[in-house]
Amino acid sequence: MKVAILGGDGFCGWPASLYLSDQGHDVVIVDNLSRRAIDEELGAESLTPIASIDDRLAAWEEVSGKKIGFANIDVAEEYDALLDFLNTQRPDAVVHFAEQRAAPYSMKNARNKRYTVDNNVRATHNLLAAIVETQQDIHVVHLGTMGVYGYGTAGMKIPEGYLEVQVTTDEDENGQPAEERTITQEILYPSNPGSVYHMTKVLDQHLFAYYAKNDELRITDLHQGIIWGTTTEQTARDERLINRFDYDGDYGTVLNRFLMQSAVGYPLTVHGTGGQTRAFIHIRDMVRCIEIALNNPPARGQKVKIFNQMTETHRVRDLAELIGKVSGAEVALVPNPRKESAENELHVVNETFLDLGLNPTTLAEGLLHEVEEVAKKYADRADLDKIPARSLWTQNQQAGDPRAAEK
Amino acid sequence: MKVAILGGDGFCGWPASLYLSDQGHDVVIVDNLSRRAIDEELGAESLTPIASIDDRLAAWEEVSGKKIGFANIDVAEEYDALLDFLNTQRPDAVVHFAEQRAAPYSMKNARNKRYTVDNNVRATHNLLAAIVETQQDIHVVHLGTMGVYGYGTAGMKIPEGYLEVQVTTDEDENGQPAEERTITQEILYPSNPGSVYHMTKVLDQHLFAYYAKNDELRITDLHQGIIWGTTTEQTARDERLINRFDYDGDYGTVLNRFLMQSAVGYPLTVHGTGGQTRAFIHIRDMVRCIEIALNNPPARGQKVKIFNQMTETHRVRDLAELIGKVSGAEVALVPNPRKESAENELHVVNETFLDLGLNPTTLAEGLLHEVEEVAKKYADRADLDKIPARSLWTQNQQAGDPRAAEK
Ligand SMILES: NC(=O)c1ccc[n+]([C@@H]2O[C@H](COP(=O)([O-])OP(=O)(O)OC[C@H]3O[C@@H](n4cnc5c(N)ncnc54)[C@H](O)[C@@H]3O)[C@@H](O)[C@H]2O)c1
Ligand SMILES: NC(=O)c1ccc[n+]([C@@H]2O[C@H](COP(=O)([O-])OP(=O)(O)OC[C@H]3O[C@@H](n4cnc5c(N)ncnc54)[C@H](O)[C@@H]3O)[C@@H](O)[C@H]2O)c1
Numbered sequence: 001m002k003v004a005i006l007g008g009d010g011f012c013g014w015p016a017s018l019y020l021s022d023q024g025h026d027v028v029i030v031d032n033l034s035r036r037a038i039d040e041e042l043g044a045e046s047l048t049p050i051a052s053i054d055d056r057l058a059a060w061e062e063v064s065g066k067k068i069g070f071a072n073i074d075v076a077e078e079y080d081a082l083l084d085f086l087n088t089q090r091p092d093a094v095v096h097f098a099e100q101r102a103a104p105y106s107m108k109n110a111r112n113k114r115y116t117v118d119n120n121v122r123a124t125h126n127l128l129a130a131i132v133e134t135q136q137d138i139h140v141v142h143l144g145t146m147g148v149y150g151y152g153t154a155g156m157k158i159p160e161g162y163l164e165v166q167v168t169t170d171e172d173e174n175g176q177p178a179e180e181r182t183i184t185q186e187i188l189y190p191s192n193p194g195s196v197y198h199m200t201k202v203l204d205q206h207l208f209a210y211y212a213k214n215d216e217l218r219i220t221d222l223h224q225g226i227i228w229g230t231t232t233e234q235t236a237r238d239e240r241l242i243n244r245f246d247y248d249g250d251y252g253t254v255l256n257r258f259l260m261q262s263a264v265g266y267p268l269t270v271h272g273t274g275g276q277t278r279a280f281i282h283i284r285d286m287v288r289c290i291e292i293a294l295n296n297p298p299a300r301g302q303k304v305k306i307f308n309q310m311t312e313t314h315r316v317r318d319l320a321e322l323i324g325k326v327s328g329a330e331v332a333l334v335p336n337p338r339k340e341s342a343e344n345e346l347h348v349v350n351e352t353f354l355d356l357g358l359n360p361t362t363l364a365e366g367l368l369h370e371v372e373e374v375a376k377k378y379a380d381r382a383d384l385d386k387i388p389a390r391s392l393w394t395q396n397q398q399a400g401d402p403r404a405a406e407k
Numbered sequence: 408m409k410v411a412i413l414g415g416d417g418f419c420g421w422p423a424s425l426y427l428s429d430q431g432h433d434v435v436i437v438d439n440l441s442r443r444a445i446d447e448e449l450g451a452e453s454l455t456p457i458a459s460i461d462d463r464l465a466a467w468e469e470v471s472g473k474k475i476g477f478a479n480i481d482v483a484e485e486y487d488a489l490l491d492f493l494n495t496q497r498p499d500a501v502v503h504f505a506e507q508r509a510a511p512y513s514m515k516n517a518r519n520k521r522y523t524v525d526n527n528v529r530a531t532h533n534l535l536a537a538i539v540e541t542q543q544d545i546h547v548v549h550l551g552t553m554g555v556y557g558y559g560t561a562g563m564k565i566p567e568g569y570l571e572v573q574v575t576t577d578e579d580e581n582g583q584p585a586e587e588r589t590i591t592q593e594i595l596y597p598s599n600p601g602s603v604y605h606m607t608k609v610l611d612q613h614l615f616a617y618y619a620k621n622d623e624l625r626i627t628d629l630h631q632g633i634i635w636g637t638t639t640e641q642t643a644r645d646e647r648l649i650n651r652f653d654y655d656g657d658y659g660t661v662l663n664r665f666l667m668q669s670a671v672g673y674p675l676t677v678h679g680t681g682g683q684t685r686a687f688i689h690i691r692d693m694v695r696c697i698e699i700a701l702n703n704p705p706a707r708g709q710k711v712k713i714f715n716q717m718t719e720t721h722r723v724r725d726l727a728e729l730i731g732k733v734s735g736a737e738v739a740l741v742p743n744p745r746k747e748s749a750e751n752e753l754h755v756v757n758e759t760f761l762d763l764g765l766n767p768t769t770l771a772e773g774l775l776h777e778v779e780e781v782a783k784k785y786a787d788r789a790d791l792d793k794i795p796a797r798s799l800w801t802q803n804q805q806a807g808d809p810r811a812a813e814k
Contacts, residue, residue: 079521110536114486117532121610125524129517135802156574165572165597167563175682175750187597190572191613199617203528203610206598210606214746215801275582339621343582394622395542 001294002026004089006075006127007097008068009053010035011244012143012227012286016095018234018241019287020294021066028069028089029053030082031098034119035244038105044248044386047260047378048230051240059240076122083130086138093139093294094131098123099200103147104337104391105250106197113196120200121207128211139218139297141290142208144201146225146279146310146348150192157347161223161306163189194340195393208304216301220293224286225279225310225348228255229366230374232284243283245374247382249389255280257387258320259367262327263375264382271389272336274317275343279310282361292356308350311360315343322363327371339393408701409433411496413482413534414504415475416460417442418651419550419634419693423502425641425648426694427701428473435476435496436460437489438505441526442651445512451655451793454667454785455637458647466647483529490537493545500546500701501538505530506607510554511744511798512657513604520603527607528614535618546625546704548697549615551608553632553686553717553755557599564754568630568713570596601747602800615711623708627700631693632686632717632755635662636773637781639691650690652781654789656796662687664794665727666774669734670782671789678796679743681724682750686717689768699763715757718767722750729770734778746800 003020007013008029021027033053039045051059053070061067069089073081075098086094099120100106106116124142131138149158164184172178188209193199204221211217235243246252247260258268281289289309298305314322320331336342354360410427414420415436428434440460446452458466460477468474476496480488482505493501506527507513513523531549538545556565571591579585595616600606611628618624642650653659654667665675688696696716705712721729727738743749761767 079517083517110486110490110540113536114529114532118529121528122521122525125521129520132802133517156576163572163574165570167570169563169752170754171752175748175752177752185597190592190594193613193617195621196617199613202613202617206600206606206609206613207524210600210603214602341582345578345582345584347577395539 001093002028002089002091003294004028004030004085004091004094005097006030006094006123007099009033010097011246012283013095013097014056015232015235015243015283016097016287016290017068018060019232020291021060021068022064022234023291028071028091030071030073030075030085032072032074034074042248042250044250044383045381046244047247047381048242048245048374049378049381050242050244055240059238063237063241075126076119079126079130082126083133086130086134086136090136091138093141093297094127095290095294096124096127096140096142101197102251103195103197104389106195107391107393116196117200121203124204124207128207128217131217132211132215137218137300139220139294141220141222141293142204144204144221144223145198146223146308147198148191148193148201148205148223149189150194157349158308159189159349160308160352161189161221161304162186194338212302212304218297218300218302220297220305220307222289222293222307222309225281226253226255227283227286228253228280228363229283229370230256232287245378248386250391252387254278254316255319258323259370259375260382261387262323262329263371263379264384265329266384266387267330267332268320268324269332269334269388270317270320271334271338273342274320274333275315276340277313277315277344277346279313279346279348280363281310282366285311285358285360288358289353292353292358296356307352308348309353310348310350312363313346313348314363323367326367337389337392408500409496409498410701411435411437411492411498411501412504413437413501413530414506416440417504418653419690420502420504421463422639422642422650422690423504423694423697424475425467426639427698428467428475429471429641430698435478435498437478437480437482437492439479439481441481449655449657449793451657451790452788453651454654454788455649455652455781456785456788457649457651462647466645470644470648482533483526486533486537489533490540493537493541493543497543498545500548500704501534502697502701503531503534503547503549508604509658510602510604511796513602514798514800523603524607528610531611531614535614535624538624539618539622544625544707546627546701548627548629548700549611551611551628551630552605553630553715554605555598555600555608555612555630556596557601564756565715566596566756567715567759568596568628568711569593601745619709619711625704625707625709627704627712627714629696629700629714629716632688633660633662634690634693635660635687635770636690636768636777637663639694652785655793657798659794661685661723662726665730666777666782667789668794669730669736670778670786671791672736673791673794674737674739675727675731676739676741676795677724677727678741678745680749681727681740682722683747684720684722684751684753686720686753686755687770688717689773692718692765692767695765696760699760699765703763714759715755716760717755717757719770720753720755721770730774733774744796744799
């Protein structure tokens with residue numbers, strides 16, 4: 001299968017590109033390297049020493065004998081280049097990772113809010129409009145987030161993307177007046193995003209629903225949990241293939257941040273009570289899920305396929321304790337910069353991937369390896385000053401809310 | 408009250424600005440005049456001879472003794488100018504009309520789809536981000552559309568923006584595990600937009616829901632039906648104050664198009680069977696609704712107030728027949744360029760405005776006046792070649808669907 005990976009230089013996109021190439025697919029990466037530019041803007045580097053995209057691709061060819069193509073295109077800003085790319089490459093599928101993905105970064109200030117909305121909405125919409133324009137039947141696999149459901153979903157069991165609701169109608173199947181009756185309608189699961197970043201994924205959902213309906217595009221939206229882990233079988237083959245590991249207050253996701261904090265002897269900083277329940281998936285399972293999704297596209301004219309791409313849920317304080325136990329690190333409660341419920345339950349249906357053969361890596365198995373092989377190995381590259389989350393969710397907090405106290 | 412009218416040079420914004428000024432409010436218009444530029448792009452002019460914005464404002468001062476301010480700002484592209492405007496003007500409220508609002512125009516090609524999404528999402532998001540940045544407590548009144556509910560809403564009674572759904576939860580109020588129970592949650596009414604334009608209004612809704620929740624912005628979203636009529640008491644005071652009247656295939660809305668077709672002796676072109684039911688409101692009621700909405704803002708921290716701003720629903724073929732009867736025009740069925748159900752019922756709750764004192768102008772009363780005073784009066788300015796809708800909703804249609812046959 002010929003697969004274009006938008007955002008293929010990123011944390012998820014790079015290991016996914018290598019995995020798919022390794023499985024024999026013809027892979028071409030599209031990336032504008034904006035994530036590397038943001039590293040510079042924030043003065044925060046990946047804990048792991050990532051090679052340039054050219055060195056990465058050369059190393060992969062050396063190690064595997066396989067070539068991965070690369071096009072430097074800003075998918076949000078360079079529509080004509082994207083269109084041209086699709087017309088020349090004619091991929092069977094596009095995996096779309098090319099978005100600004102850090103919630104704290106998206107909340108820093110008006111500029112970042114606007115960048116996140118503009119970049120993400122336009123990247124997604126340009127892709128959809130371009131596919132329609134090329135008249136190709138390209139399957140789009142997009143990376144969404146569990147966060148569209150909202151973290152405070154009041155203990156509801158979250159199905160895969162859709163909810164059945166009962167409504168009364170007095171119209172028959174042909175739109176003509178009829179006796180009132182109750183019918184079941186399937187709607188997009190109601191959203192409740194917790195940040196500007198998460199909100200852009202809600203907007204994406206509505207773009208997808210529309211293009212699937214009007215233009216019969218084939219779209220799969222993967223509502224992904226928080227990734228943990230860094231290395232995959234492929235990235236481990238050569239140090240030049242190493243994946244990025246973000247530990248800073250903006251891009252470092254909770255579990256990776258804990259791993260790194262434990263490796264450098266920094267207390268594990270839990271926001272609020274740590275009662276927030278989150279969904280997780282290991283990076284090796286993520287790359288497999290992408291391939292499973294590619295192999296199981298919806299039919300033309302079918303609604304968007306939504307999979308919950310996660311394997312475990314945990315309360316944040318339980319995770320901190322678990323990692324504390326493995327590594328000996330202390331746990332420190334700090335004020336929560338986010339506007340969210342202090343405690344929440346989370347029950348997620350993830351049967352589609354399990355039924356399609358996913359065999360999850362559990363936290364219990366993978367944790368120690370990550371602490372030893374990644375976090376400890378590169379601990380001397382860490383800039384401890386970059387660890388705390390400094391973004392605040394609201395003006396109130398800036399104006400003296402106690403939650404603003406975290407440094 | 409000091410009110411900024413974004414899009415105040417447009418079909419709705421201009422009469423709303425005059426009305427509010429007439430009521431003694433301090434009005435300032437923000438508009439980038441993009442709608443006038445689209446007139447040129449399409450080679451289609453307003454049936455009525457609209458004056459330049461400068462002449463309009465001068466005429467209003469002459470006639471009423473009142474001044475309306477004007478700032479030429481592209482709200483979607485010139486964030487800093489918008490921020491500066493809000494900081495200097497410090498309006499109590501902003502009425503946001505500044506979007507690309509024609510469904511057929513939004514469907515013409517990839518360029519127009521992208522322009523519509525970019526312009527509308529960015530205009531709305533810039534406004535919200537700027538209000539947060541100014542730290543002012545500005546009430547936003549936005550013009551949405553009945554079309555977010557989808558035209559094929561299966562005969563459901565459409566409430567004002569929200570739907571109650573029953574869900575099961577096993578979490579208590581504090582997010583702790585508890586016995587399973589059923590609770591009622593209020594969700595945004597599920598959307599089903601019929602064009603890229605309508606989809607942008609769905610995206611707007613999610614932007615509003617988010618900013619109302621996270622930043623406690625006070626927002627009212629008016630889900631407006633199709634406007635009919637042209638003149639208000641204020642625009643009628645001087646010919647230089649005349650409102651625009653669009654009759655072309657892109658911007659001409661169905662009822663105004665019929666009025667104009669009847670005035671020039673062109674058959675009333677009904678798309679498909681004309682079984683589509685649409686919601687309508689007269690332009691004089693629209694301007695009153697805006698004032699009512701301004702006087703009844705939500706409280707800070709409250710969810711977005713959604714009003715259905717419409718007064719009557721009609722099937723398109725019934726309207727055509729009604730106008731045919733009044734004017735003697737013939738009715739012609741032509742293929743439908745839109746992808747939609749041929750027939751649909753529509754029941755809309757509109758109690759908020761009625762309870763707040765709106766006294767609707769009925770179709771039966773206003774129609775004849777419009778035919779005589781506007782459509783016939785300016786009939787010689789009409790370019791009949793611009794009447795048919797030429798946009799197609801899908802690639803299939805372009806590739807030879809019989810629906811493409813309409814010229
Ligand atoms: N990392 C996680 O835990 C996680 C969890 C859920 C969902 N996701 C989603 O998965 C996707 C990838 O996340 P990630 O962690 O790899 O992020 P990342 O920032 O590491 O990677 C994103 C890549 O996209 C590129 N990019 C961004 N905007 C672009 C544009 N306009 N044109 C071209 N390239 C552009 C960046 O340069 C970067 O290489 C995102 O959409 C994210 O929302 C990630
Ligand atoms: N006309 C209707 O029947 C109808 C029905 C339902 C909803 N609405 C909504 O009401 C609003 C106004 O509609 P209208 O019929 O007056 O449309 P219009 O095109 O006549 O007016 C829109 C005005 O906004 C301006 N504008 C557009 N983008 C701008 C930008 N980026 N910056 C500054 N100004 C910008 C245009 O120049 C124009 O003057 C729209 O949001 C529309 O969706 C209209």
